[in-house]
Amino acid sequence: MKDLAQELGVSIATVSRALRNSPEIGKEMQQKVKELAKRLNYRPNPFAQSLRKEAPKMIGVVVPNLVTHYYAAVLDGIEDEARRAGYSVISANSHENFEDEALAVDNFIGLHVEGIIACLSQTTTDYKHYEEIAEMGIPLVFFGRTCLTDRFSSVTANGDEAAQMATQHLIDTGSCRIAFIGGPNHLDMVRRRKHGYLEALRENNLAIDRDLVVCDKIDYQVACDITERLLDLPNRPDAIVAFNDIITFAAFTAIKAHGLRIPEDVALIGFTDDAHAAYVTPRMSAIEDQSHLMGVTACQLLLKSINGDSKVYREIVPQQLVIRETSAKSAV
Numbered sequence: 001m002k003d004l005a006q007e008l009g010v011s012i013a014t015v016s017r018a019l020r021n022s023p024e025i026g027k028e029m030q031q032k033v034k035e036l037a038k039r040l041n042y043r044p045n046p047f048a049q050s051l052r053k054e055a056p057k058m059i060g061v062v063v064p065n066l067v068t069h070y071y072a073a074v075l076d077g078i079e080d081e082a083r084r085a086g087y088s089v090i091s092a093n094s095h096e097n098f099e100d101e102a103l104a105v106d107n108f109i110g111l112h113v114e115g116i117i118a119c120l121s122q123t124t125t126d127y128k129h130y131e132e133i134a135e136m137g138i139p140l141v142f143f144g145r146t147c148l149t150d151r152f153s154s155v156t157a158n159g160d161e162a163a164q165m166a167t168q169h170l171i172d173t174g175s176c177r178i179a180f181i182g183g184p185n186h187l188d189m190v191r192r193r194k195h196g197y198l199e200a201l202r203e204n205n206l207a208i209d210r211d212l213v214v215c216d217k218i219d220y221q222v223a224c225d226i227t228e229r230l231l232d233l234p235n236r237p238d239a240i241v242a243f244n245d246i247i248t249f250a251a252f253t254a255i256k257a258h259g260l261r262i263p264e265d266v267a268l269i270g271f272t273d274d275a276h277a278a279y280v281t282p283r284m285s286a287i288e289d290q291s292h293l294m295g296v297t298a299c300q301l302l303l304k305s306i307n308g309d310s311k312v313y314r315e316i317v318p319q320q321l322v323i324r325e326t327s328a329k330s331a332v
Contacts, residue, residue: 001110004036005330013109024136057087059302060108062101062118064145066093070247070273070291071119074143077295078117085303087114094121096218102129102197115139115302120147122184122218133292138304143298145189153313155294159189159271161195162319166269169285169321171204174329175239175267178206179230181223181251182215182243190215190243193271197241212237221248222298231258231266239263239327242270245277252280252326268326270317282325290317 001019005012005059009030018033025033036042059082063071079089090113092104101121106129108116115138118130133140134151142154162328170178180197180230182190192213201208211233214226223242227250230237240255242248248270255266262268269285270277277284294317301313 001042003040004033004042007036008032011106011109011275012330013106013132013136016110017136034196035264058111058113059087059089059299060104060111060113060116061089061091061105062094062108062116063091064094064096064119064121065246066091066284069099069275070245070289073273073289074119074295074298077203077292077297078299079295080292081296081299081303085299087303096121096123098123098126105133107131107134109133109138113138115141115306117141117142117143117298117302120187121147122187125186139302141298141302141305143294145187147188149314150312153305153311153315155298155301155315155317156189156192157289157294157319159192159319160199161239162271162321163193164200165196165321166327167197167200167289168204169323170239170241170267170269170327171200171206173267173327176206177209177212177235177237178239178241179212179214179237180241180243181230181247182213183218183247185215193241193243215243218244218246220246220250223247225256227251227254228258231255231260237266238329239267240269242268242282245272248272248284248286249276249280252284262326263329267329277322278324285324285327286322288320288322290320293317 001012004015009070018030035141052110060218061078065071075091078100082089084329094101094104101124130148140152142152149254167178180194182194216222216226240251242251249270255262271287273288273291297315297317
């Protein structure tokens with residue numbers, strides 16, 4: 001089927017459905033697939049087909065970076081909810097790469113999963129692989145970083161409100177030149193969190209300095225370098241709001257490497273639910289995701305879709321501001 005798909009320029013899933021006379025595939029494409037299959041002497045493997053019929057009900061999950069606590073916790077929530085409903089979960093790591101993400105989705109289709117839960121990689125700007133899923137009628141739910149929200153249900157956090165609260169906390173405790181270090185601007189999650197940060201500055205009549213708003217690749221070394229450049233400015237920031245755990249701990253490391261004190265010289269607060277936030281010195285103030293609940297909620301929405309609910313849901317799981325030692329220059 002892979003050979004047929006490559007020659008016709010379609011997905012393996014399209015070939016599979018065409019050979020099974022699926023109504024999801026047009027008659028013209030069905031005919032093309034069958035003619036090529038006949039010419040190449042394609043024969044289905046009855047043993048593999050029998051195995052597939054006996055296979056457990058499966059859900060596919062695509063995450064950008066499985067080694068981070070956030071995505072591991074979301075996956076844990078998905079698995080807990082799926083298990084209660086009698087489903088198995090198979091996961092794939094996109095490594096923050098569009099090509100790996102698209103391949104994972106295609107593989108899930110080939111495995112005949114009942115549905116897919118996905119979070120976009122930071123390089124994904126082409127959504128054709130998800131549009132194909134919509135055309136096939138395969139249930140799909142996004143979490144965290146989303147797209148095509150008019151067609152698919154999604155679970156996100158209230159990142160705009162949380163970022164605004166965090167920035168306001170920094171202002172209330174003595175910071176006035178607050179930087180924001182984010183990921184790629186095309187990600188909806190980045191835009192929401194940056195918006196909340198900017199709203200707090202506006203509400204407090206603080207000037208928005210473009211030099212202090214830096215959005216780039218989500219990468220530890222890149223974030224370290226950005227923080228170094230910010231700290232080398234003639235009028236350096238006295239606080240930083242960091243987009244996620246990778247950027248938060250990169251900024252933490254760079255500030256200390258500069259010989260600066262946290263929070264006296266540079267206050268820091270980041271989006272992270274990593275347990276390490278409570279164990280570094282000083283202990284990290286954080287905007288914490290309820291990531292396990294996000295996974296449970298995403299799986300619940302997917303199960304609704306699998307069971308025939310065609311409504312598009314947009315669920316929001318609130319984040320929690322946890323104040324520790326890295327953010328307050330003075331007593332509130």
